[in-house]
Amino acid sequence: MELFDSLGYVITICGTISFAISGAFAAMQKRLDAFGVLIVAFVTAVGGGTLRDLIVGDTPVFWLKGANYSLLIILTALFSMFFWKKLKSLKITLFLFDSLGLGFFTIVGLQKGLSFDLSPGICIALGTITGCFGGITRDILLNNIPLIFRKEIYATACIVGGLCFFLLSYLGMNIALVEIISVIVVFVIRIISVKYNFTLPRFY
Template structure:
C-alpha cells in the first residue's frame, strides 16, 4: 500500500476510532467479542459508507488486510492498558475527536478528487467522519453524539470541509490542506466542549 499522507491519515483515523470504540464498549461492560465488534464498526463505518456511496468496491478495508490487523492490535492494546487510558478522563472524547477530524478530511478529499460539487464533497466528509461514531453509539444503546446538544460535532466537520474546499480552490499544497483542515475540525470541537458551545435546541410546548 502506498503510504501517502492520505493513507497515513486514514490509518491514524482508524487507530483513533478503534480506541474510541473499545473504550466505549468497555464503559458499557461488553464482553470481549462485543469490544472487538464495536471497535471494528467504529473504525470502518465512515470509510465504508464513503466507499459505497462513491461506488468504490470492494471497500478499502476489504482490499487492504492491514486495517483488520491494525484494528485488532490497537483494540488489544486498549484492553490491556484500559486502566491507564481511563486515568485521562477525556480519553474517549479525545480519540473520538481525532478520528472525527481525520476521517472528515479523507471524505472531502475523495469527493474533490472525483469532481463532485463542493457541497456534496463537504457532506461526504461529514458522513465519513461521523458515521462510525453513530453506529458505535447506537450499538452501545446511547443517543449518537452527533445529535446531542452539549457538543459541536457535525458542525465542526462541515466547517473543516468548507475550509478544505476553499484552500483547494486557492491552490494550496495538498499536504498542507490535510493538516490544516483536520486540525481545524479537532480544534473546533475541543473549544466547543471546553466552553460549552452548542447549537440551539427546539422542542414542542405542551399545554
C-alpha cells in the same frame, strides 16, 4: 503527487487508529467482553468509510481490499484493552480519540469525493458521513444517543473543516498543509465547543 498519496494514507491510518481506540474505550465503559470490544472498535473504525464507499459505488469497500485495516483495528483494540489502566479516564480518552478520528476521517471522505470529481458540497457531505457514521453506529450498538444528535457541536465541526479545506485549496496553499490544518480545525472546534459548552441554537 507521491507526497499527496502518502499523506492521505497516513491520515487514513491515523483516523482508523483513533476511531478504533474510541470504539474500544466506549465498549469498555459499558463493560463488554473482549469480543464485544473488538466488534465495537471495528464498526467504529470502518462504519463511516463503508457507507461512503457504498454511496459513491466504490466496491468492494476499502477495508475488504486487503487485510491491513482489519489487522490494524484488531491490534489497536487489543492494545486498548491491555493498557487502559495506564490512562486516567476512559471518558477523556474516548473524547480525545473520537475528536481526532472525526478530523482525520472528514478529510479522508473529502478526498474520496474529489477522486470521483464530485462538487465541493458533495465532498463535504461525504467527509461528514465518513467522520460521523462510525460513531453513530458505535453509540447505537451501545444503546447511547449518538453524539451527532445531541446538543454538542459534532457534524458542524466536519462541515467547517471541509469549508476550510476548500477555502485554503482555492487560495493555492500546499495540499499537505491544507489537509493538516483542516484536521486541526475539526479537532479544535470539538475541543472548544465541549470545553465552553457551545451548542447550536434550538427552536423549541
